[in-house]
Amino acid sequence: MKRIDDLLGLRIFERVVTLGSLTAAAQALGISLAAASKRLSKLEQYLDVQLIHRSTRRLSVSDEGQTLYEYAQHIVAELEQAEEAILQKSEQVSGTLTITSPNSFGRRHLVKLIAKFKRLHPNINIQLLLSDSIEDMIAEGIDVAIRYGELPDSRLIAHRLLNNDRILCASPDYLARYGRPQTLGELHQHQCIIISRHTEINWAFPSQTIHIQQAISCNDGEAAHVMALQGMGIVLKSYWDVAEDLTAGNLIQVLPEQAIISAPINIITLKNQHQPARIRLFIDFLISSLQPMQMRKEKT
Structure with a gap:
């Protein structure tokens, strides 16, 4: 009986299915596209099954792949929780946080808040993308988006930031x-x-x-x-x-x-079962930092 001990391969597979793209999965894990593809193929060879059907236009999950994905979600989530628990005890939450925001809101408020957040969490790298166009969060590897209104995309979840x-x-x-x-x-x-x-x-x-x-x-x-x-x-x-x-x-x-x-201003994130600590920390920080502005408006 074969035992799966390729945790990186399992993580790559889980990200590919969740994000719907090998490129997005590689970006999310901070590895090259070639390395991600090779590791996924190695996992398939070891299991002697095709987990994902690849074509030039799209990816589709095989029946065997769907079965593995249901277990992989829980395994990867528990691994990440364990890693973050260790990092939080040593106060070393790290990784790259990619944020997008409308130009005006980003310049007027977000840049100042990111500077404060960075001082609190120096090991978190920040990538800020200011744009008034709606970016594809999955395709662009975006963790957090500041947007007006709620989006119908079922892969996303909105957190109310400001009226x-x-x-x-x-x-x-x-x-x-x-x-x-x-x-x-x-x-x-x-x-x-x-x-x-x-x-x-x-x-x-x-x-x-x-x-x-x-x-x-x-x-x-x-x-x-x-x-x-x-x-x-x-x-x-x-x-x-x-x-x-x-x-x-x-x-x-x-x-x-x-x-x-x-339409309210919302923080938009991917609807994952488990969010990395850096994303949760930033969302909580942003909401608590902007609450005083909302309270001032309500009193006027």
């Missing part, structure tokens, strides 16, 4: 020169900064939708933020994006009763 309340605001200079609107209808009398490639847009509020025509348009949220700081007009922004400037008095909220709740 994404959107508010109207302008600089004190602008309001001193042009006055503060008292109703949504008065927005037509003001310069409004819209984040769009077009010169007109609809702003939808709980009570009504306002068609903004007399506007300054910009296709970048960060630039629109700066325009508001420079007194160029009223802008509709996420609270988290302007919170620091509101506290400092650089911006003032306009029509506060008209705040809009849009």
Whole structure:
């Protein structure tokens, strides 16, 4: 009777099936594609069965492979738990944490928080990818993604990070020169900064939708933020994006009763049975670090 003692081969096999790609499995384990392929073939040769059917377009799991996968999930999870328990006792949680985030949120908040997290856990390597496009977490080997709203992909799980309340605001200079609107209808009398490639847009509020025509348009949220700081007009922004400037008095909220709740900001991770300690630590750190911002918003 053959006994499986190739733990690395078993780990590679489990990652290939879970992630659906030999390339993704190799990236997740920090080994070369060639080494992963060779080790998987060696496991198949030892067992004298084909675990995975390979083609140029896709991988599929054989019946024997599916049987082994059901056991491999539990074995690999228990091995990782044992390794992390040892590392945590010696306070040496390590490995690479790959994070992706929208550009604005990443620059304004995430970079500062990562710096603090890195000081707490110096043995964890950080790879930060800022992009406003939706990256394929599995294909790109991403551990944690900051995204708006919840995704329908069943391979992912969302952890609520922040509500994404959107508010109207302008600089004190602008309001001193042009006055503060008292109703949504008065927005037509003001310069409004819209984040769009077009010169007109609809702003939808709980009570009504306002068609903004007399506007300054910009296709970048960060630039629109700066325009508001420079007194160029009223802008509709996420609270988290302007919170620091509101506290400092650089911006003032306009029509506060008209705040809009849009899709929340979530931390997205792969739906694994067992997450590495570095991912769990980062999620807990991020949620606890951003809670004060949420509490400040709720009190206003």
